[in-house]
Amino acid sequence: MVQKVLSILGILVLAGFLINGVTMTQNMKKLHAGLEDNLESTKKIESSPGFRH
Numbered sequence: 001m002v003q004k005v006l007s008i009l010g011i012l013v014l015a016g017f018l019i020n021g022v023t024m025t026q027n028m029k030k031l032h033a034g035l036e037d038n039l040e041s042t043k044k045i046e047s048s049p050g051f052r053h
Contacts, residue, residue, distance in 0.1 A: 045051055
């Protein structure tokens with residue numbers, strides 16, 4: 001009985017880590033895409049004729 005409960009808890013903990021990892025990966029992909037967009041925008045601004053350092 002106790003072993004069965006511990007097995008179920010272990011599976012739930014592992015599933016939680018898996019879900020957390022997938023969610024974190026999705027958030028990192030969104031963050032990376034946003035950073036790439038910012039980099040492109042910065043390059044466009046720097047190459048515009050009115051930009052001064």
